[in-house]
Amino acid sequence: MLSTKKILFFDSDCLFCNRWVQRIHRHSKHSDLFFSGLKGKEAESLLSAQERESLSGIILVVNGRKFHKGLALRQLFYEVKAPLSILLILTFVCPLFLLNGIYNFIARNRHRINGKSSCEFEPKLQSKILP
Numbered sequence: 001m002l003s004t005k006k007i008l009f010f011d012s013d014c015l016f017c018n019r020w021v022q023r024i025h026r027h028s029k030h031s032d033l034f035f036s037g038l039k040g041k042e043a044e045s046l047l048s049a050q051e052r053e054s055l056s057g058i059i060l061v062v063n064g065r066k067f068h069k070g071l072a073l074r075q076l077f078y079e080v081k082a083p084l085s086i087l088l089i090l091t092f093v094c095p096l097f098l099l100n101g102i103y104n105f106i107a108r109n110r111h112r113i114n115g116k117s118s119c120e121f122e123p124k125l126q127s128k129i130l131p
Contacts, residue, residue, distance in 0.1 A: 006062045008072075009037070009046075014110055021125070038051075038052050042131060046061055056108070060076055
């Protein structure tokens with residue numbers, strides 16, 4: 001049943017986002033974390049039209065509960081091993097309004113950082129990408 005899985009929705013057309021998905025997958029503690037593009041079929045069934053069209057943020061769905069922006073990062077960094085797990089500490093040290101502000105800044109400028117295109121995922125990660 002898909003509702004028991006953790007699904008990270010991301011902008012699959014963004015190279016910056018794709019690279020972070022690869023890092024998160026590589027450092028994931030558990031096998032129940034899956035990934036899906038905001039334009040995919042899985043997003044259509046679980047997210048609202050407004051959430052799918054925003055393309056400016058990640059959305060983490062855990063047991064049917066949705067987390068956006070800074071809260072999504074906090075939940076996501078629980079799921080990873082070191083060295084990425086160190087970022088969990090930073091998400092708690094930083095107040096949520098400031099974390100969301102930093103997140104929004106990076107989200108607005110992510111295409112300038114790495115460009116706008118997708119990349120190929122390794123076969124092990126490809127099996128975790130939902131349609």
